[in-house]
Amino acid sequence: MYATVLYGAGDVRFEDVPDPIIQQPTDAIIRVTAACVCGSDLWPWRGIQDYGQPMPMGHEYCGVVEEVGSAVTSIRPGQFVIGSFFASDNTCPHCRSGYQSSCQNREFVGGAQAPLLRVPMADGTLVATPETPGADLIPSLLAVSDVMGTGWFAADAAQVRPGVTAVVVGDGAVGLLAVLSARLMGAERIIAMSRHPARQAIARQFGATDIVDARGEEGVAIIRDMTKGIGADSVLECVGTQQSMDQAIKAVRPGGYTSFVGVPHGVQLRGEELFFAHAHLHGGPAPVRRYLPDLIGKVWDKAINPGLVFDLDLPLSQVADAYRAMDERRAIKAILRP
Amino acid sequence: MYATVLYGAGDVRFEDVPDPIIQQPTDAIIRVTAACVCGSDLWPWRGIQDYGQPMPMGHEYCGVVEEVGSAVTSIRPGQFVIGSFFASDNTCPHCRSGYQSSCQNREFVGGAQAPLLRVPMADGTLVATPETPGADLIPSLLAVSDVMGTGWFAADAAQVRPGVTAVVVGDGAVGLLAVLSARLMGAERIIAMSRHPARQAIARQFGATDIVDARGEEGVAIIRDMTKGIGADSVLECVGTQQSMDQAIKAVRPGGYTSFVGVPHGVQLRGEELFFAHAHLHGGPAPVRRYLPDLIGKVWDKAINPGLVFDLDLPLSQVADAYRAMDERRAIKAILRP
Structure with a gap:
């Protein structure tokens, strides 16, 4: 697949990488409906934050479950799901007290600016919508994945x-x-x-x-x-x-x-x-998982429209333009469609 | 009167100073029954904190009201009272939200290691006990003035x-x-x-x-x-x-x-x-005034005995020994009797 990889300051590329695969029985693979660029993505893009090797970018996502590992019980292929930037088991003491972004087993979800994404601990991390949403709801559901939460x-x-x-x-x-x-x-x-x-x-x-x-x-x-x-x-x-x-x-x-x-x-x-x-x-890092059910419900009921923050809508292949527009504050937030 | 004045690092003196007088109609003068040395007194005593000119020391006190200014309405001569290290009007927005130690008109109460003490905003600052307490209650009532609060x-x-x-x-x-x-x-x-x-x-x-x-x-x-x-x-x-x-x-x-x-x-x-x-x-600085009525009640009912922290009992004239004992951690806290 073609996905987003950061190589250095200002050097974000849309390039051919291997498709993600199920690595743990608790993983899910989702087909990303929409992803976006986060203000925090701009720190490494500006060279202000170290990141080591070429880094798959993106941690805000919503999409359709493509495949699940053998230990996944509550998430099924075909469901439309939203997750947070930190995968969490949702059962450890920190999760139970509502701090899933400090989950004892948390994993940062990277590589969401891509057509396919591996999400660890799918049962703990992902929340499904009641049905497959219409196109009008996608931006707001995506917003719930990070910025709204x-x-x-x-x-x-x-x-x-x-x-x-x-x-x-x-x-x-x-x-x-x-x-x-x-x-x-x-x-x-x-x-x-x-x-x-x-x-x-x-x-x-x-x-x-x-x-x-x-x-x-x-x-x-x-x-x-x-x-x-x-x-x-x-x-x-x-x-x-x-x-x-x-x-x-x-x-x-x-x-x-x-x-x-x-x-x-x-x-x-x-x-x-x-x-x-x-x-x-x-x-601290927002415990988005705690709020997901409530906020998805509010979007579903059209009580809120957080998707209004997306003022730039681009195909994923133009991801580099999205970073530049946000860095220069020409755009508040860019939505990317694989 | 003879009172406690800090002149420099390690140089605390018990010396003749003018008696305090009513300066504002909202002031009270109290005859100090007991005062003490605070951990925070040790910072300037060690020379770690600047204090400018020779500084009258002590901000923890309980005693009997000697005289009140013309505008004082709720506090009367003869009452046994306890106050906090910050005098507060107890009516401003910060006081009303329970943060009397950030009172918009707060004044630091200094010079309590003395026989007589001027307390500003007496109505807002001081809380009277139901009656004159017995000697056994004095240490615990004094503790309520700062360390217990x-x-x-x-x-x-x-x-x-x-x-x-x-x-x-x-x-x-x-x-x-x-x-x-x-x-x-x-x-x-x-x-x-x-x-x-x-x-x-x-x-x-x-x-x-x-x-x-x-x-x-x-x-x-x-x-x-x-x-x-x-x-x-x-x-x-x-x-x-x-x-x-x-x-x-x-x-x-x-x-x-x-x-x-x-x-x-x-x-x-x-x-x-x-x-x-x-x-x-x-x-932050504890809003002791908020807690005074409740804590005085608990001491009065002998539900708590915070006075147990005083493990050195000295006449006020030996105040310099009290500082040394606390600095060397030979004493937890010294009570001083004028």
């Missing part, structure tokens, strides 16, 4: 509750879906920090009540002002840089909740600042 | 609930009272990390079920072992050093709760480690 975790970890004031730092796909999640969880006021008009428009569509186009200290000062000097109840950090983390911690009220869901790159938190900020802090 | 916050912020496994890092007075608090909140297993036999004994008396006398990576490995590789549900960090924070974050299970209640000194948290630890993190 991650935005949801951002809101959940920041304890968004009815009536709160929430701030979302970051206007990538995850930030925008964090806005949507905060609205669904009942936030009264949702302040989206964005300097990009097209993204501001989607943020508003997803439920942002206010837009702040300043960053850093200036952005924090505006949030303080808007909250009468108190700070926000919930701050959802959806970037992963030092600046965005500092901003998130300084914008929250004492006793408030800051979540962080973008892999931090070179971020250092000063203990004393965190201490006197009096914030609650929680983050 | 701080240990309680450590357990509260680490979400100690019935049935959990809690780890307490640090065997100072706060750590020991964090053990007591974890027991009161229903922890099934309480692992105290201590290498000091006398402190281990008190930890056991307060409810520790296990003692681990290793630190750092070795200590973490033992905790992982004791929890079948899962990690603890709650970890209470009661020291404030890099080593203790690292230990606390590595000992908690994904989705578990780490609290930190000792002022961090030079502590840096690596964003990526925190991310993959999947921990909840919450800490």
Whole structure:
């Protein structure tokens, strides 16, 4: 098959590779209906993160089960399924407490920007839709595989509750879906920090009540002002840089909740600042598997339309264009069709 | 009056200073029945923390109200009262959300190692006991002013609930009272990390079920072992050093709760480690005022005996000995009687 492989900074190739095969009796092979490029794919693409040998890319996927290993019991060929970027057994103590992305047996799912994908621990990882979805639902179901689940975790970890004031730092796909999640969880006021008009428009569509186009200290000062000097109840950090983390911690009220869901790159938190900020802090790789049944249900019922974040739709063979468009922020998120 | 003033590293003096007077109509002057030396007093005493000019020392106190300002309404002369190290108005948004130690008008209470003490915002800060307590209750009531409230916050912020496994890092007075608090909140297993036999004994008396006398990576490995590789549900960090924070974050299970209640000194948290630890993190200066009514009640009913942490009882004039004994870890905590 032809699939996506990263060779070095800026060098992503669509090339002939062997088809994946069942390696463990708990594996499944799925025929990918749609995949996409993640903000976190851009870190190695930019050469900021090491990855060793040529790396098969892609960890967001939905598609039809082609084949299952002999030990798979709940997933069957022909089902339309969605999984998370971390395969999980869904039975270990961490999974049972809802942290499947820290599963004791987790495996990162790589190589989803391809026509066929091997998914380990299929029973624990994949969730099937009620029926084969229509084409209109594909983008939103794909979004649930990572960015929607991650935005949801951002809101959940920041304890968004009815009536709160929430701030979302970051206007990538995850930030925008964090806005949507905060609205669904009942936030009264949702302040989206964005300097990009097209993204501001989607943020508003997803439920942002206010837009702040300043960053850093200036952005924090505006949030303080808007909250009468108190700070926000919930701050959802959806970037992963030092600046965005500092901003998130300084914008929250004492006793408030800051979540962080973008892999931090070179971020250092000063203990004393965190201490006197009096914030609650929680983050990590989103336990998307925990949310999959609920979020698939919401998409299925057309209660949410997270697929709106895909503003570039390309055949998989043009994957290199997708990376460039996202890197240059010409696209929020690219959907790829094998 | 003769009171305690720090002049420089290791140079704490008991010397003649002016009596405090009512400065604001919301002030009270209290005659201190007992004060004590805090672990955090040792930072400036060791020269690790700057303090500028000669500094009146002490921020833990209980005593009898001598005089109140004209605007004080709920506190009356003659009452026996306990306050926290941060004076708070108890009416601002931060106070109302239970974070009085981040009160918008907070003032640090200094100079409690003295016969007389000025307490700002007396109505918001002080809580009176039902009657004048007997001498037997004084140590425990004094403990409530800081270390018991701080240990309680450590357990509260680490979400100690019935049935959990809690780890307490640090065997100072706060750590020991964090053990007591974890027991009161229903922890099934309480692992105290201590290498000091006398402190281990008190930890056991307060409810520790296990003692681990290793630190750092070795200590973490033992905790992982004791929890079948899962990690603890709650970890209470009661020291404030890099080593203790690292230990606390590595000992908690994904989705578990780490609290930190000792002022961090030079502590840096690596964003990526925190991310993959999947921990909840919450800490800061304990909002002791929030807990005062409840904890005073528990002491009054003799349900708890936090005063047990005072293993050195000195007249105030020997305050310099108290600092030395605590610095050399010959004493857990010194009570001072003016």
